Amino acid sequence: MIDITENLSKRERILVDSYDDPGVQEALVEKCKEDITFFFNFFLWTYNPKLKPYHFPFQLFPAQAQVVRWIHEDIQAGRGTLCEKSRDWGATYIYLGIFLYHFLFGEFEGLLLSLRQDEVDNPTPSSLFAKLRYMAQRLPWWMLPQEWQFRKHGAVFLRFVNPDNGNTIVGQATTEDAGRSGRKTAVLVDEYASIRNRIGEGMERSLRYTTDSLHRLSTPKGVNLFKQIRDKRPCRVITCHWTQDPRKCEGLYYRNRHGDKIPCDNLPYERRSAYGNYITTTGTETEYKLRSTWYDREERAAITKRDLAQEVDIKYIGSGYCRFDAEMLESKSKLVRDGARGYLVEEDGEVVFREAGPEHEFEVEIWEFPQDPPFHHRSVGGVDTAEGLEHGDFCSADILTRNIRGDHATHAAALHGHWKPDIFADKLDLLGRFYDAGAWLCIERNKDGLAVILRLLNQLNYTNIYHDDYEHEKLGFYTTDVKKALITEALDKSLRDGELETLSLNHFTEMSQFENVNGKLGATGSNNDDRVISLCLAWWLVLQLGKPSAMAERRKPVKDYRRFKPRMP
Secondary structure (H helix, E strand, O other): OOOOHHHHHHHHHHHHHHOOOHHHHHHHHHHHHHOHHHHHHHHOEEEOOOOOOOEEEOOOOHHHHHHHHHHHHHHHHOOOEEEEEOOOOOHHHHHHHHHHHHHHHOOOEEEEEEOOHHHHOOOOOOOHHHHHHHHHHOOOHHHOOOOOOHHHHHOOOOEEEOOOOOOEEEEEEOOOOOOOOOOOOEEEEEOHHHOOHHHHHHHHHHHHOOOOOEEEEEOOOOOOHHHHHHHHOOOEEEEEOHHHOHHHOOOOEEEOOOOOEEEOOOOOHHHEOOOOEEEOOOOOEEEEEOEOHHHHHHHHHOOOHHHHHHHOOOOOOOOOOEOOOHHHHHHHHHHOOOOEEEEEEEEOOEEEEEEOOOOOOOOEEEOOOOOOOOOOOOEEEEEEOOOOOOOOOOEEEEEEEEOOOOOOEEEEEEEEEOOOHHHHHHHHHHHHHHOOOOOEEEEEOOOOHHHHHHHHHHHOOOOOEOEEEOOOOEEEEOOOHHHHHHHHHHHHHHHHOOOEEOOOHHHHHHHHOEEEEOOEEEEOOOOOOHHHHHHHHHHHHHHHHOOHHHHOOOOOOOOOHHHOOOOOO
């Protein structure tokens, strides 16, 4: 544990000596300008409502001091950072303290972003601006701007103003247009991993012209844009793991391959890996995971293994309940890339692709365009339907292209959005005819799927639709818990064995958040699984149809499709 008694005594002496002595005050300000860690260690405070006495002096431990210096250097040099952290490491307070430092002592225009506006600024101590105000209010009066009035310059909603030099720190919610107006010295995006990929991509494009010093801060949350940026490393990546925090390392130990508990209380920090593994005296990183009394307590309190893995261990995939193989998701997600994004439209009886601009909305993303001339029955699709409500589930469709033998497939295209069943059917018609003049589709017929199927058959005369029940003439795929288990297992195996290749970040994101808890398969919390189901159905259709060459001879039901009315399941 860190002893704060000595630090409090030094702070008290500083305040007493500087109270009415301008010379000492000026010397302390110069000392802060020379050494930012001095500013942290003797003038900043943090608030922890879970631990009495709640208010604690900021006393940097070695890893925190190094992180402060790195971020400070990168802001001065106009560079960005990405910080992946364990909970309660102090990283958010560190970034805000650095922003406050530059706000007071330099020329600075800052922007704070978080998932929602009330997380950026609200009356509770949890918001970013509340933390910023907390630190500013506890500074000595002579360190604040001369014309400073808290109610006028520090308590304004989403705004912090330095009246002496015009510096500002403002806040916004994360949107695709965040920070578009104006230029900033530095931008902090908090809880980056919780931002939806499409919003994050738009935000990245917008902030590219707003600042050169973009700082992304978050605990992991599956495979998403935050992880993709971390893997590509376009900026300094900072890892704030709990094993570097001396407050949490009391009773440090690891278990060897025999399960024996090996105490290592005095293990040097250089022998603790970035992600908490034991390093030998020769510098070899082992597979032995470091633990402590604090960690064991957190493990018992965690609701799920995923919570512990992502909130404490900094593991992006998590562990325990994820339906898809974690190592596979980790390795394949590093290969993702954006496809061509745009719309499908019909011109003179032919379906054509029109690309959307980088800042515009799009409906379809294409990684592999149709062959010319088309190879019939080579393409198949899976379709997950929804009601089309703006804040409800998404409609999703995926197209796979198969090789001649039918034992390997490539993810060619993805259609995704909120549409009513009739509009979604029209877009499926365009997508299907764009590939092979009518790709075979496996459509989930639960609920709104029936309306989609009926429109495709009766109004659009689209007949290449999979049956899961030929005897009773039922088109589409009726999803049950048992069938969902079968199709997700098939998709997982295909990705592990390399039978299916996909380059879609959005699909890996949803797969990393797709869990099996007590036999129930689905997305965690408020996350979506539309893309997972549609990709599962597409691969299931690949398995059912066999070789593409055999499809040309496949007999269709005798029924006249234009008058076909599927029975209710």
